[in-house]
Amino acid sequence: GNSVTQMEGPVTLSEEAFLTINCTYTATGYPSLFWYVQYPGEGLQLLLKATKADDKGSNKGFEATYRKETTSFHLEKGSVQVSDSAVYFCALRRSDSWGKLQFGAGTQVVVTP
């Protein structure tokens, strides 16, 4: 079946450090891939997405590239801020789905001043 695996947290970083959160997936066909972010007390917000191999999604300084050969979609940011502290979820959606998102377990990121 389809699944998403992402690195466990919490990940604690200093401001301006480089952030990587690993995400790998198992799926048949060509799923779309997403990163969602959840700030404290809020719902999940779409951070970025990629719908086909080699696509790069980017938003707010975050980037992730859809790598079909390694079935990965790692999230990166070159210089994090305290305001990036949140839980980050990797997710996939099969192309034949009505919209069902399958999420990874989430990775909490804590950025300290």
Place this chain on the structure above:
Amino acid sequence: EPEVTQTPSHQVTQMGQEVILRCVPISNHLYFYWYRQILGQKVEFLVSFYNNEISEKSEIFDDQFSVERPDGSNFTLKIRSTKLEDSAMYFCASSELGRGSSYNEQFFGPGTRLTVL
């Protein structure tokens, strides 16, 4: 900016009681979803809903669950007889487009925390 809203933010109920969780999706959206997250576990898909019908559901969504769009604005999730293991955060989401579209971004509400005692 339009947003998905959910009420209540926290619901406490006794085992065996019925609960209804309410959501107001974004007004021009046509596709609606429920997810849940048991504490410490993954966010799990429950059901998708389009054109007044369930379009997809997970194995979690058994006969104890039902969804309804009772009017033009609300989207509800009913649990008929709650169990302890139904305790979770329930998220509603909506999207403008659906199946086959790569642009159907789902917008999530802040969630309802359900506690079953």
